[in-house]
Amino acid sequence: MTAISVADAKYALALCDRIAAHTDVPGTITRTFLSPATRDVHALLTAEMRALGMTVRTDSAGNLRGLYPADAPEAPVLLLGSHIDTVPNAGRYDGILGVAVPLALLRAINGKRLPFAIEIIAFSEEEGIRFKLPFIGSRALIGELGPDELARTDADGITLAQAIRNFGLDPANLADAAITPDTFTFLEVHIEQGPLLESLSLPLGIVEAIVAQSRFELTFSGQANHAGTTPMDLRRDALTAAAAFISSVEALACSTRGLVATVGVIHALPGAPNIIPGTVTCSLDIRHADDAIRDSNAGQLLAQVTADCLRRGIGVTIRETSTQRSMPMDVALAGALAEAVSRTGRQPHRMNSGAGHDAMMLAGKIPSAMLFLRTPGGLSHHPDESVALPDVQAALETCMRLLETLTH
């Protein structure tokens, strides 16, 4: 069809750089759901999409969507994309690269029409930061953004519905985000965010399944009291109970093959050096490729913390904030993607994804696949997150070979 040039790969990386300049928190890269910085990124991407011959709209979940027409009307639609929100103090490639690479692909196609349309989507939300609810953007595409989700509130008490309205959109129109029956395939390009491909000296990976993950929020309720006058044996310290829990999470995950478990958030109240913490909230994120192993280990941790808190006279409430079952990618599409990698002269490596991705949501509705790029040092969710130019070129060449397969 068309060759990929170094300039195409450079265009993708430059686009990531330009997007990174728009942030909620100056001095970092931080973009949460429909923040003012998101509006700036929409303006930037809209201009790029239009220059590439696309028509652009924002759906009512805040996803920015560009449509590159097919060579005939009423043709099927190939959906490509990823998310443009970030974790706090993020790198510049997680999610973003999955929008930049498809745009670079259109740049390489250079106006040529294909027998299918290409829709490029910049999902509004995947990380779950603002509303503690991940995949807001892709949930809307599969009709799983309903009244319960819209009623969620952020740290300022703003509901998800209000956040959508504040951005100038109407949550009553969410049906406009749903994937239409003519959308035949979803492909998400993403950095691996882990050390595996680098350890194998391979630039690309084909995802076979996205592993299960559960997230919980735990609240420990003790008794705030004076740190100088309350003897140790009369304390009901919520933080020492939480610390014991964090240590038990680490110990179990370290001794269980394939399990990863993380406490990433902790808040202790009232939060003064001379007061015993009365209330502590913390998160638990636990993942395993096998749903049953994940569930049994989560159950063991939560039973353990309940027993320990009973012994300590501390109340503990546990709320499951989200659970994603393991989700296999489409076998035929993953096979086509592996073949496309081979045709570029590189070795295809099949692997699982330890991280959740928008493809996990779409895969329940339409054939979906993911192409991973090697992540130097396995470093992600960090300002030093990086990706190599030759690896971006390899991803672009693979996508071009896949377009050829889909064309024939």
Added chain:
Amino acid sequence: MTAISVADAKYALALCDRIAAHTDVPGTITRTFLSPATRDVHALLTAEMRALGMTVRTDSAGNLRGLYPADAPEAPVLLLGSHIDTVPNAGRYDGILGVAVPLALLRAINGKRLPFAIEIIAFSEEEGIRFKLPFIGSRALIGELGPDELARTDADGITLAQAIRNFGLDPANLADAAITPDTFTFLEVHIEQGPLLESLSLPLGIVEAIVAQSRFELTFSGQANHAGTTPMDLRRDALTAAAAFISSVEALACSTRGLVATVGVIHALPGAPNIIPGTVTCSLDIRHADDAIRDSNAGQLLAQVTADCLRRGIGVTIRETSTQRSMPMDVALAGALAEAVSRTGRQPHRMNSGAGHDAMMLAGKIPSAMLFLRTPGGLSHHPDESVALPDVQAALETCMRLLETLTH
């Protein structure tokens, strides 16, 4: 001299209620150094002080000071008072009662002049919340508020000097806060904030010494990374290191008689459920009546965390934010106070204070003593903090007997 009525005690408690209505954080009682709520409390206390025949000024450290004149010019000055700042989500008596009881005492004296003046001081800051520096008010009285302290910054980057200027005061005039040679004694009335007096069924305690306390701030530096894709054995999780530290603090304090140690503050960054924390800061507050035991236990904890972090590949920096040596109260004054309690028909109980107090600062300069009131449930630094009306009356009667002793 004069009898104390129930109405005097009720006046003191009503004053605590009125002061509690002024808060930085609606729905809680929270007043930090020179906040807008502090200005409102100053206005309230100024009106009370003037109605009781006092002249009122605010010194350049933000301490509100009312002077009740003696029966002759150039008489010595008896200093009474405590602090009006609070911890976050505090009760209404910690500190405040030590201002309200002296005002109720003047109310009972009812205009009678004594052979000494009475200065009532409402210290601007004792808890160390805003600048992580306790005793700002009383430091100024003993000349220990200098350039180092004035350069401290709060969470918004405002220096202590600027906070003083923002309140309409001039830190260049701090000498106006120093106690003058004619101030012969300081007495601080305070709730016990612990369970001891209640366990003995006694309303009042006489403090013999304020026990040593040290505060540290620890920063754990690991590597923020993705919670789903980073295997357990490749993590450098700052929070699991901090959790191990918190558990070691609890274990050592529980096994060392008379030692109390508390981690009251913890912050984990970047603070998302799906990111391994890269940086954690936490506080350590450690106290023992014996300076040497306190120091050796603090040293053991800090050596232990350093070794554990080395093993984990986590950096740890430890900063000592404040240290107070054990401070004995004046023996003669404590004896006079005990005698005053006896003369009210109650049993005087001598005890140590596990909490730091402004009297600890003053005691190095002038004879100082503290009178403790029974604290129901030992509960302090908490909205349910309370004190019984008969115990307030007992404290007022004791103070009146002490005034008689000082008069003769």
